[in-house]
Amino acid sequence: MTTLTSQPEWQRLSELAASVKDAHMRDWFAQDPSRAETMQAEACGIHLDYSKNRVTQEVLDGLFELASARGLDSARSEMFGGEPINTTENRAVLHTALRNFSGQPVMVDGEDVMPEVLATLEKIRTFTESVHSGEHKGYTGKPVKDVVAIGIGGSFLGPKIMTEALKPYRSDAVNVHFVANVDGCHIKDVLAGVDHEETLVVMSSKSFSTQETLQNTVTARDWFLAQGGTQEDVAKHFVAVSSNVKAATDFGIAEHNIFPMWDWVGGRYSLWSAIGLPISLSLGFENFKGLLEGAHEMDNHFKDAPLKSNLPVIMAMLGVWYRNFFDAQSTVMLPYYHYLRGLPAYVQQLDMESNGKQVTKDGEVVDHETGPIIWGSEGTNGQHSFHQLIHQGTSLIPADFMLPLNVPNQDDTHHAMLASNCFGQTQALMQGKTFDECYADLEGAGLDDETRQHIALHKTMPGNKPSNTLLFNQLDPKTLGSLVALYEHKVFVQGVIWQVNSFDQWGVELGKVLGNQVLDGIQGKADADQFDASTLQLIEKFRNANAPK
Ligand code: F6P
Numbered sequence: 001m002t003t004l005t006s007q008p009e010w011q012r013l014s015e016l017a018a019s020v021k022d023a024h025m026r027d028w029f030a031q032d033p034s035r036a037e038t039m040q041a042e043a044c045g046i047h048l049d050y051s052k053n054r055v056t057q058e059v060l061d062g063l064f065e066l067a068s069a070r071g072l073d074s075a076r077s078e079m080f081g082g083e084p085i086n087t088t089e090n091r092a093v094l095h096t097a098l099r100n101f102s103g104q105p106v107m108v109d110g111e112d113v114m115p116e117v118l119a120t121l122e123k124i125r126t127f128t129e130s131v132h133s134g135e136h137k138g139y140t141g142k143p144v145k146d147v148v149a150i151g152i153g154g155s156f157l158g159p160k161i162m163t164e165a166l167k168p169y170r171s172d173a174v175n176v177h178f179v180a181n182v183d184g185c186h187i188k189d190v191l192a193g194v195d196h197e198e199t200l201v202v203m204s205s206k207s208f209s210t211q212e213t214l215q216n217t218v219t220a221r222d223w224f225l226a227q228g229g230t231q232e233d234v235a236k237h238f239v240a241v242s243s244n245v246k247a248a249t250d251f252g253i254a255e256h257n258i259f260p261m262w263d264w265v266g267g268r269y270s271l272w273s274a275i276g277l278p279i280s281l282s283l284g285f286e287n288f289k290g291l292l293e294g295a296h297e298m299d300n301h302f303k304d305a306p307l308k309s310n311l312p313v314i315m316a317m318l319g320v321w322y323r324n325f326f327d328a329q330s331t332v333m334l335p336y337y338h339y340l341r342g343l344p345a346y347v348q349q350l351d352m353e354s355n356g357k358q359v360t361k362d363g364e365v366v367d368h369e370t371g372p373i374i375w376g377s378e379g380t381n382g383q384h385s386f387h388q389l390i391h392q393g394t395s396l397i398p399a400d401f402m403l404p405l406n407v408p409n410q411d412d413t414h415h416a417m418l419a420s421n422c423f424g425q426t427q428a429l430m431q432g433k434t435f436d437e438c439y440a441d442l443e444g445a446g447l448d449d450e451t452r453q454h455i456a457l458h459k460t461m462p463g464n465k466p467s468n469t470l471l472f473n474q475l476d477p478k479t480l481g482s483l484v485a486l487y488e489h490k491v492f493v494q495g496v497i498w499q500v501n502s503f504d505q506w507g508v509e510l511g512k513v514l515g516n517q518v519l520d521g522i523q524g525k526a527d528a529d530q531f532d533a534s535t536l537q538l539i540e541k542f543r544n545a546n547a548p549k
Pocket of ligand 1: 213267
């Protein structure tokens with residue numbers, strides 16, 4: 001395949017970038033009254049206004065032409081068709097099969113995976129219902145009141161953030177607590193607040209080899225035994241989600257308490273699998289299913305909609321535009337909805353673990369930028385801190401604003417203020433405020449002209465800062481499912497353009513290996529000459545601080 005940067009469509013975009021760099025969106029809005037109407041799209045209850053972007057129709061056409069030229073159509077078919085597109089691990093990538101309600105088979109290596117997917121879904125349903133109804137009892141005959149969900153990365157972020165985002169839909173049958181970090185403070189605090197007779201531990205680890213998750217589960221099991229439970233009782237209080245059934249049973253989890261997953265589900269794409277069990281336990285199975293249905297709707301939209309009205313494609317190509325032609329190093333996500341405050345952290349793993357790559361699928365070192373840094377937090381809080389840099393700093397930071405038009409138990413005044421801040425920020429970023437406007441504002445402020453000019457200069461807002469605005473009605477399970485799938489497909493499209501494998505994560509492996517060696521060092525089981533001088537010094541400091549007194 002032609003390299004990305006020598007692709008004629010890429011070169012055309014370079015020329016277009018040079019030609020629009022000095023243009024201001026404020027002028028485009030003034031010149032074209034239909035801009036906002038033209039540059040919007042809608043699918044699955046999600047409305048996208050992308051008119052506040054530094055693009056003309058010609059640029060958009062150029063971006064879609066690049067997507068076609070890079071083989072987006074066939075790449076998409078390969079993913080949905082179960083081809084082993086995760087080439088370094090020789091695996092299919094089929095999170096879409098986990099939410100496939102089409103009734104159609106999905107084949108991997110000549111075998112339909114849907115019967116197993118549906119059987120696991122049914123197991124999640126019956127288990128959730130037995131916990132909620134009180135039929136599933138602990139070893140002393142008490143029903144479950146608290147669930148402690150242990151996992152990390154994709155085996156944590158999805159379940160935690162979805163249950164947080166859907167707080168208004170939670171069932172009051174059980175409280176779900178999440179623990180990820182190996183920092184013992186967290187598990188200790190959580191276990192201190194629950195009664196072992198009424199607690200169910202859900203251990204989620206696709207590999208069943210992740211240090212943090214294994215250690216937290218051992219700590220939970222030791223706590224359970226110390227509180228009075230026996231090894232035999234563990235079966236009533238511990239379940240696991242894993243694709244490594246052998247390791248889970250070796251650990252002591254009863255086989256019937258293991259919810260399966262498969263190697264064709266990537267960690268950061270796994271919330272739709274049994275990794276979502278804590279979501280079902282928190283919200284009830286029907287709401288979990290709603291999430292899956294919403295994602296399935298977005299899958300269909302992504303597969304079927306023409307590129308120019310395809311939400312994931314539009315957002316992906318705008319991202320490529322800024323990353324590769326405007327040198328934008330990061331993208332900020334700004335959910336104006338308190339319950340959706342975790343989404344930036346979720347998309348951070350999804351995007352940065354997927355597209356934070358330096359080698360193409362063909363094994364060439366890339367000669368173009370790949371995945372951006374993803375960050376952000378809930379609005380309006382950021383307006384009183386980091387928005388300063390987005391407005392007046394020297395980096396270009398494209399922003400995704402998002403807002404539900406209605407919220408449950410709405411307080412109209414609060415909600416109107418929230419919305420006005422959200423829209424107001426997009427406006428301020430786009431139009432800015434000129435020096436002349438700032439200078440005029442200072443009329444009558446009693447300043448001499450030199451001071452007036454000086455202050456006006458500091459107050460000048462360049463504007464021309466791009467943003468997307470995503471609106472939806474209430475954030476119900478279905479809409480959230482669609483929203484998350486929208487970001488998944490956006491990341492996929494960008495991976496296709498940059499020609500990286502979006503589904504492996506070799507970059508996190510070295511740290512795991514060295515972390516274990518350092519642990520040996522701390523525990524006095526490793527030779528000092530294994531470590532560089534700095535690391536050795538750190539180890540020694542730790543050992544000294546923890547030496548028996
Ligand atoms: O360390 C990265 C990672 O492999 C993620 O991709 C994954 O989501 C997480 O660790 C947890 O892995 P597991 O589910 O195997 O415990």
